[in-house]
Amino acid sequence: MANRLEEFKSYRLRMNDRIAKIDHLGIKRFFNLDTRAYENGALDAKTKELLGLVASTVLRCNDCIDYHIVQCVDAGWKDEEIYDALNVGLIVGGSIVVPHLRHAVESLDLARAEKNGGSVRQPD
Amino acid sequence: MANRLEEFKSYRLRMNDRIAKIDHLGIKRFFNLDTRAYENGALDAKTKELLGLVASTVLRCNDCIDYHIVQCVDAGWKDEEIYDALNVGLIVGGSIVVPHLRHAVESLDLARAEKNGGSVRQPD
Amino acid sequence: MANRLEEFKSYRLRMNDRIAKIDHLGIKRFFNLDTRAYENGALDAKTKELLGLVASTVLRCNDCIDYHIVQCVDAGWKDEEIYDALNVGLIVGGSIVVPHLRHAVESLDLARAEKNGGSVRQPD
Amino acid sequence: MANRLEEFKSYRLRMNDRIAKIDHLGIKRFFNLDTRAYENGALDAKTKELLGLVASTVLRCNDCIDYHIVQCVDAGWKDEEIYDALNVGLIVGGSIVVPHLRHAVESLDLARAEKNGGSVRQPD
């Protein structure tokens, strides 16, 4: 049985496929622009993922947090660095961010477990 | 005559002094915590200023943008890197961020002019 | 078994009934005012539902999106028109809106399926 | 010459008069409902003004903060109590609230000065 991070990833893919079938140039172009915003440029892709994580944290979007947590792990950010970035998000955004900090830390644990292969730790 | 960035900096200092006189431990501690969030830690201070700038951009706070633009310039970020960070903020936050992008770019120009000494370029 | 759109509609009705039992004139009047805001006036009801959908999209409220998606379908808006309205919401609100765009498109599919009678298509 | 709090109050009155001339029942009723929300009810009016101040602070609306600061002063809240309420807003809303805390404290000083008659202290 999939954990919530895997469920999110599969829902995201399924709905992105569905949206890709919509015949609307503006929507298609925005999705393309969104992808490109995190590619290497004046800043490297790794730094940009951290920017995306903090932006998602202060705007309090769990799905966006999940996406960028996975990307940050893939990009090679260490836990301590991710916590430090989340702390910036917490101080900027205040205690209203706390439920999303809980979510982010749980997602990070799930992403690490998946990365480490073997048993994906389920929340108890 | 001071430009708007200098006016902001002087207003900020004056009101921070006023707030420092308030006998409230919670407020004092929060200000301290806020300062520390941008100091070297698992992430370096330079990276954190960029995180602060993007967080301020997506939350659409001009005063916060001004503060972090000045800090980013002082930390050694180049214009191209700051534009690339602002682009992440723009894509995450959408066109509602555009007025704050205008503000950020103008503040960056003012901060550079001040840095370069000599005449602080006024917006025409 | 009900899909998530039907579950939302039934939860909404149940809790609106519960709230209607609260003896508070301000709350009652606000609910009344909210209903009236979408009735025919200088603008027709159909246009107002689209305004409500875009407002709900940029404010990133899934329940509100679900409500207005159903209303937009009932009011006779076509899929292409709803996509075009959602695109305005996407551009104004940025990529932080994307998870809500996914939700909106899924809700639209569920609402159309229900409208078309027969089998309500479950998300796979 | 009027200070910024007096300017806000006069602008607010002028535009409320302008809006009152709009022939739209929904707008009229909302303004009425808004006024009533702060009148004595299960909670007394004094408590509700503090709720309004904290809501305005976390939503980062300077005009709303100014309005409720004046109301809180009129309702008899002491400076220490208002600071304690603003601290709740600061912790809930984070450092993005700081510019609005500066604004609120300055407005409180202006409101007190006006209340104490004599010379209204201008920000230096």
Add this chain to the structure above:
Amino acid sequence: MANRLEEFKSYRLRMNDRIAKIDHLGIKRFFNLDTRAYENGALDAKTKELLGLVASTVLRCNDCIDYHIVQCVDAGWKDEEIYDALNVGLIVGGSIVVPHLRHAVESLDLARAEKNGGSVRQPD
């Protein structure tokens, strides 16, 4: 089987324990500051919980609403008073708050049921 309020409380405790294991002074201090913000000060703890509830309502955070609803019940606020506070949140925040009002009222019913011991009323 636990209702959603009990599930939230147990998730909150579990993740707060997890976060407490993170070796980051800033995060620890923020959590401490957050707790202290609601303790007796110039304002009493009871009043501050109501401020926290209204702030959570207008910022539309269901987890934060749940936490403060439980705290408000424990602090001795009556239903009528809580409804009156929620009405302030509703008027300030508008219809986008309505789904969170539904959530808050349901949470209040669950918290009362738990308080009254015996059978915890499940939403039908």
Add this chain to the structure above:
Amino acid sequence: MANRLEEFKSYRLRMNDRIAKIDHLGIKRFFNLDTRAYENGALDAKTKELLGLVASTVLRCNDCIDYHIVQCVDAGWKDEEIYDALNVGLIVGGSIVVPHLRHAVESLDLARAEKNGGSVRQPD
């Protein structure tokens, strides 16, 4: 001497020119996408301007409101229709929107005065 709507329009043009000089493909493309979002499509341009106005109102962005007010006037929307759209924004967004409603109504008056040529009515 220019009124505040004219000042905004000139500032917007000047800063858009400045931003156009930034060598960043993502920013350029976003501006292009933003322009296209309001062009005739499945929905006509006139309807989309109203969607943009309501989105700007609930997101509480005065510059965005000013831009779309001018566009709505140019697109042929009547005052009564614009008020009806603003009412939707007011009900969705609540009293925190009121300062932006004041701004919008004042901007509408300024835009009409300019449209009617002759003397641009200054706020008294």
